[in-house]
Amino acid sequence: MTAYPAIAPSSRSYQAGDWPVKTFNAQDGAEVRILYGDKRFGHTLDLSYRNIPDTQAEEFMLHYFSVQGTYQTFALPTSSGVAKGWEGNLSFYNAGYLTQWRYAGPPVLTSVRPGVSTVEIRFSAVLLAS
Amino acid sequence: MSTFYSGQAGQLYINGTKAAKVSQWSFNAAQSTLDTTTLEQTDRTAIPGIRSTSGTCSLYYYEQDSGANSCSELIDYLIKPATDHAAAPGVAPLSQKVTLRLQSGASRYIQGDVWITSASMTMAVGAVLGAEVTFEFDGAPSLDTL
Numbered sequence: 001m002t003a004y005p006a007i008a009p010s011s012r013s014y015q016a017g018d019w020p021v022k023t024f025n026a027q028d029g030a031e032v033r034i035l036y037g038d039k040r041f042g043h044t045l046d047l048s049y050r051n052i053p054d055t056q057a058e059e060f061m062l063h064y065f066s067v068q069g070t071y072q073t074f075a076l077p078t079s080s081g082v083a084k085g086w087e088g089n090l091s092f093y094n095a096g097y098l099t100q101w102r103y104a105g106p107p108v109l110t111s112v113r114p115g116v117s118t119v120e121i122r123f124s125a126v127l128l129a130s
Numbered sequence: 131m132s133t134f135y136s137g138q139a140g141q142l143y144i145n146g147t148k149a150a151k152v153s154q155w156s157f158n159a160a161q162s163t164l165d166t167t168t169l170e171q172t173d174r175t176a177i178p179g180i181r182s183t184s185g186t187c188s189l190y191y192y193e194q195d196s197g198a199n200s201c202s203e204l205i206d207y208l209i210k211p212a213t214d215h216a217a218a219p220g221v222a223p224l225s226q227k228v229t230l231r232l233q234s235g236a237s238r239y240i241q242g243d244v245w246i247t248s249a250s251m252t253m254a255v256g257a258v259l260g261a262e263v264t265f266e267f268d269g270a271p272s273l274d275t276l
Contacts, residue, residue: 008169010166010167010168011169050164050165050166051165051166084169085168085169086169113164113180116164116177
């Protein structure tokens with residue numbers, strides 16, 4: 001697998017996901033929630049790399065190809081640069097116990113001017129079969 | 131020899147021919163930037179984006195003995211009558227590019243192909259008829275010795 005590019009993102013957006021909870025409402029309005037698992041899932045990580053050289057933009061495509069698009073799951077090591085600028089615990093950007101990232105969709109590459117592009121990426125966390 | 135440049139030395143050339151009775155020209159060159167600031171940085175960084183050059187000129191509507199009229203010639207690059215107004219009033223030839231040279235001295239000028247983007251004329255009592263013309267360069271200037 002090609003290493004994920006060690007480039008600091010221009011912007012990063014993290015959505016925390018949730019536990020597998022099902023909610024039932026009685027006719028009088030009372031709510032009952034059933035927890036079906038003990039692991040959080042479904043978190044997403046949106047990354048934007050704005051106005052980077054085309055050669056760097058190409059690195060993101062190579063990583064996407066190496067994990068067969070949305071098929072394979074992987075961890076994002078702290079060396080990947082994904083967490084740059086985050087001053088909290090770096091493990092925060094690991095997907096979590098028995099959880100890994102995969103591409104939620106193909107990276108979007110937008111050419112800005114000759115030699116310069118913008119790349120938008122969305123990762124989705126998936127629970128591994130235990 | 132040290133020298134200043136003033137309006138007395140200013141000239142405007144339209145397709146290589148010196149325009150008559152030009153009262154002013156100006157141009158503006160601008161450089162956009164592309165933001166490259168990343169999450170670990172505290173100060174904005176940028177790389178050069180797209181440049182653009184545009185300008186304005188004012189000419190008196192002056193007809194020479196030969197019949198030449200620089201003002202009329204210039205606005206005709208923008209104003210195009212319909213080819214067949216009765217049948218298709220909304221169809222006219224496209225505007226054409228024109229080569230302008232904005233000259234501040236004998237060997238000081240900026241030249242390029244431009245699109246005329248607007249032309250305005252006002253006829254008024256007590257005033258000489260003239261035109262205010264704005265233009266935008268198509269690409270980079272072809273010559274620049276300013």
